[in-house]
Amino acid sequence: EAGVAQSPRYKIIEKRQSVAFWCNPISGHATLYWYQQILGQGPKLLIQFQNNGVVDDSQLPKDRFSAERLKGVDSTLKIQPAKLEDSAVYLCASSHKTNTGELFFGEGSRLTVL
């Protein structure tokens, strides 16, 4: 089966610009996650969707970050305006409805903010 797809793999922008990342989860996976991974740290959950509803966005900086999953399949994460500290890898993951805790990750989108 196809894995979690993410794009773009790499993005370089200047501060105050905007950027969007796209994720297509594994077919049939109801739960989708966006994580931020700063160099040298573990993944930090930004937002979790169950189908097209938000389950947890407590750590999403809502003044600049937004995410949507309109049809309960693919998802977009947007940052506007970007700050230097947003430089990180943005990982998308999905899990099956039964959610035994096993997450399937995409390869990530590496953002560099100059």
Next chain:
Amino acid sequence: AQSVTQPDIHITVSEGASLELRCNYSYGATPYLFWYVQSPGQGLQLLLKYFSGDTLVQGIKGFEAEFKRSQSSFNLRKPSVHWSDAAEYFCAVGGAGNNRKLIWGLGTSLAVNP
């Protein structure tokens, strides 16, 4: 407070040597425990998981981990390391329920000398 501690930030072993990566957790309920591996430039891949039952669990790539409730530990082991095992290893803990949130350690970086 819920937390995961990986005491070793960086470990170097020789190829063919045995490996043990430590993970200690603090979690108020019955924990579900995971080890993920992240190769350079890649997303995270599940190595193994513990939910219940036999406290020694086998994973992919020849890895195993042992859950010790009395020590709140879930250490990862491999009897003979291969050069391709060089990667970042993350321990994570979560609980039951469809909307559980994984708590992640900061990771251990493994280097393998030829």
